[in-house]
Amino acid sequence: MNSFERILATLQNQPTDRPPFFLNASLYGARLTGASLDDHYTQAALYAEGQMAIRDVFSPDLLTSPFLVPAIGEAFGSSRRDHPRQAPNISGFAAQSAEAMLKLPLPDVDSHPRLVYLRETIRILAAKYAGEVPIIGVLVSPLDIPPLVIGLEAWLDALLFEPAVAQALLDRLTPFFVALAEAMFSDGATAVALTANLANKDIVTPDVAHTLTLPCLRTALAELPGLVIFHHGGCPLVDQLVRFKGLPNVAAYVLDAGENLGAARQALGPGPVVMGNLNGPGLSDLQPGDVQALCDRAFAQRGEDRQFILSTCGADIQIDTPPECLAAITEAVCRAGGVEA
Amino acid sequence: MDRNYSQDLLIAIERADRAGANAVIQAWAAGRDFRQVVPELLAPVLETFGKVWATGHGGVSLATGYVASKIAEDVLTRLLQEAKDSGSVLPVKGPVVLGNVEDDFHPLGRKMVAAFLRADGWDVRDLGVDVSAAEFVDTAEASGAKVIGASAMMYTTAKNVAKIRQEIDRRGLTGKLQLAVGGAVFKLRPELVADFGGDGTAASAVEASTLFETLRQRALTLDSPAGGLHP
Numbered sequence: 311m312n313s314f315e316r317i318l319a320t321l322q323n324q325p326t327d328r329p330p331f332f333l334n335a336s337l338y339g340a341r342l343t344g345a346s347l348d349d350h351y352t353q354a355a356l357y358a359e360g361q362m363a364i365r366d367v368f369s370p371d372l373l374t375s376p377f378l379v380p381a382i383g384e385a386f387g388s389s390r391r392d393h394p395r396q397a398p399n400i401s402g403f404a405a406q407s408a409e410a411m412l413k414l415p416l417p418d419v420d421s422h423p424r425l426v427y428l429r430e431t432i433r434i435l436a437a438k439y440a441g442e443v444p445i446i447g448v449l450v451s452p453l454d455i456p457p458l459v460i461g462l463e464a465w466l467d468a469l470l471f472e473p474a475v476a477q478a479l480l481d482r483l484t485p486f487f488v489a490l491a492e493a494m495f496s497d498g499a500t501a502v503a504l505t506a507n508l509a510n511k512d513i514v515t516p517d518v519a520h521t522l523t524l525p526c527l528r529t530a531l532a533e534l535p536g537l538v539i540f541h542h543g544g545c546p547l548v549d550q551l552v553r554f555k556g557l558p559n560v561a562a563y564v565l566d567a568g569e570n571l572g573a574a575r576q577a578l579g580p581g582p583v584v585m586g587n588l589n590g591p592g593l594s595d596l597q598p599g600d601v602q603a604l605c606d607r608a609f610a611q612r613g614e615d616r617q618f619i620l621s622t623c624g625a626d627i628q629i630d631t632p633p634e635c636l637a638a639i640t641e642a643v644c645r646a647g648g649v650e651a
Numbered sequence: 652m653d654r655n656y657s658q659d660l661l662i663a664i665e666r667a668d669r670a671g672a673n674a675v676i677q678a679w680a681a682g683r684d685f686r687q688v689v690p691e692l693l694a695p696v697l698e699t700f701g702k703v704w705a706t707g708h709g710g711v712s713l714a715t716g717y718v719a720s721k722i723a724e725d726v727l728t729r730l731l732q733e734a735k736d737s738g739s740v741l742p743v744k745g746p747v748v749l750g751n752v753e754d755d756f757h758p759l760g761r762k763m764v765a766a767f768l769r770a771d772g773w774d775v776r777d778l779g780v781d782v783s784a785a786e787f788v789d790t791a792e793a794s795g796a797k798v799i800g801a802s803a804m805m806y807t808t809a810k811n812v813a814k815i816r817q818e819i820d821r822r823g824l825t826g827k828l829q830l831a832v833g834g835a836v837f838k839l840r841p842e843l844v845a846d847f848g849g850d851g852t853a854a855s856a857v858e859a860s861t862l863f864e865t866l867r868q869r870a871l872t873l874d875s876p877a878g879g880l881h882p
Contacts, residue, residue, distance in 0.1 A: 512712055
């Protein structure tokens with residue numbers, strides 16, 4: 311079975327030769343290529359080389375475009391700060407309020423350099439791995455775009471105290487989000503992965519979620535012409551799956567680190583794939599044996615559930631993570647499937 | 652029957668109802684000295700709210716905490732205006748220094764802490780985001796602050812707390828200048844507070860004032876002749 315067949319079988323609840331797995335190794339690719347992070351996060355071919363190296367060394371079943379949501383903020387005019395050991399971050403916002411953001415032009419998904427960079431990585435990887443490895447386009451839902459452009463505080467101000475302005479901004483951002491996702495699918499993405507933190511009850515009030523953000527999310531996802539992976543975005547997800555299950559086109563849910571896979575299945579019922587629950591950024595502090603134990607725990611939790619992808623969650627795997635820790639995940643899935651690593 | 656203002660205010664805060672909370676405060680203040688609103692109403696209610704928030708089981712969202720900080724700001728704004736109008740001076744607990752550590756650009760939590768500290772009488776020197784270790788300690792030394800509050804959201808940036816620790820120690824201020832740390836990563840992994848050299852943390856932004864008071868007292872004790880830090 312190749313990775314594409316393995317993931318397809320998982321989606322269809324069919325048996326696989328070994329459990330599929332995913333590493334959030336967007337940053338880690340630079341470690342394998344030796345590229346500077348400045349180049350890694352601006353040159354699509356270099357980034358794609360990193361993903362190819364990840365594939366060659368660790369054999370994950372999914373590869374991704376850059377886990378670089380600040381690039382979407384940059385497309386609206388926010389400034390970024392590069393860092394030698396981690397992914398760039400937003401250092402200055404393009405506007406100061408939701409009302410001001412309403413007046414910003416929407417970026418052109420076909421010509422803005424930062425969006426072209428993201429898309430080009432998908433085109434390169436999709437051409438290389440057509441029919442062999444699914445490629446995931448990484449973006450954020452419309453709800454999570456304003457924090458990249460005006461900051462979370464200004465966005466909360468709008469959601470909490472100026473709901474009409476917030477609604478207008480969500481209405482304006484939804485077509486942009488749909489256009490970017492459609493472009494990623496046309497570039498060869500098998501699915502897109504996104505966060506929806508501003509619909510999470512750990513972040514917003516139930517009123518904001520029910521009246522503003524969840525309806526927007528449903529509308530936006532319904533317009534996508536392909537599959538969606540719903541990422542926990544740093545918040546616990548299991549006890550909120552009842553609210554999020556059944557979202558249009560969502561084929562998989564990525565849980566937070568350590569969240570119970572069996573409980574997730576119980577909440578979701580049959581159908582969607584459950585992904586998790588290894589702490590990606592925390593792998594750097596572990597020994598390979600510890601990682602093996604975490605993988606074994608995850609497999610024990612999933613039981614007979616075939617619709618499961620062992621995955622790192624949280625943010626990127628850190629660049630100083632020993633490769634032996636990532637190899638331990640590869641070895642764990644091979645051992646679980648009774649195949650050679 | 653007397654109105655239970657504390658209960659009403661707590662309910663409004665838990666509902667993230669800023670206007671409702673301000674209405675409760677307004678009603679409480681009728682016929683009372685508004686300068687007593689913090690010690691007699693707001694602080695006790697926020698203490699209760701903070702305990703619920705800290706457990707993580709009370710359904711308190713980030714937005715709810717944010718609204719609570721805006722309510723504290725609203726009270727402070729009125730207190731400052733009344734002090735200005737009457738020519739009086741509000742009591743100040745002392746200076747403290749706040750900032751996001753180097754390379755951290757997530758200001759919301761820090762701003763909420765600043766709002767709660769200011770409402771509780773602290774003179775907050777807020778340095779903003781991406782603050783170097785030297786700038787933290789320079790500002791503390793210049794202002795006479797006994798406590799630095801350093802915020803970091805992610806593990807990668809939280810490591811820069813250790814630089815502040817090193818700078819404090821390098822200048823011979825160990826113990827005399829206390830280092831409070833906060834941010835999502837410390838809530839998820841409390842062991843990092845000690846690992847990176849922090850002297851303490853709070854489970855929620857509301858509880859920062861209590862932490863800062865504890866640390867300030869510790870600094871004063873350690874800086875006294877009996878504290879053992881003087882040669």
